[in-house]
Amino acid sequence: MTLGEMRDLLDAVSLVGDDCMNIEVRDAFAADLLSDVLAFATEGTLLITGITNPQVVRTAEMLELIGIVFVRGKKPDEEVIKLAQLKKVPLLSTRYIMFETCGRLYKGGLTGCVKRVGNDGTNTE
């Protein structure tokens, strides 16, 4: 699925990265806890979140994520948008809730970037 197809599927608006809509999205990670994103998200995955602070873009930069979808209609402020432009992190915003967003994308062919965490709660399987 491309970012553009995802935007249509989620009836989302593109906030940053209009020119990136042909990029192919492989899989995704969804969380409102950035600590978990840093611990479990894999390189090149899509982040689905309700967090809109500058740290979410920094996290995407550090992990080299493919982009961020903000759920529940959330939109970051201008400073965060500028940071995303600078760091070339595509941002989308959808009014669907996180569960509905994940469900639509999963149905559309995306999978989780990891299936589940290991017994010790740190590593992934």
Next chain:
Amino acid sequence: MTEQTQNKTLLEQDFTVEGGDFIHAGEVSSKIKTILKEIGIKQEVIRRTAIATYEAEMNVVCYADRAKFHLAITPDQLKIVIKDEGQGVKDIDLAMQEGYSTATDAIREMGFGAGMGLPNIKKNVDNLDITSVVGEGTRVEMVILT
């Protein structure tokens, strides 16, 4: 490789991080990541270093007054030493336990403070050494083999 070549420092740089500065939190990690890319470090090593430095930088921003990050690159490893001034860590073994956290509500609202930072640093580096004096500060040394 001779011992002399292995120990040769290719690049050394200092960075300063201010506690409580959530707007710029992550800039030092971003700078370090850019340097590593420019000198052609392996992508997998860059990723692990970026995650570890960013977690450490967020720890400084969340809990300390200020800190100095010292980056030293030799042919076979990256070493980052972080010395902060601040409250220090009472019990390092406890802080290393996943889920243990002293974070405030404000930190949790930002998506951090889940007690995952230090365990995640440990997971991403090859050697981690933490010492701390309560009321003075904490020293974190992390080594990543390249």
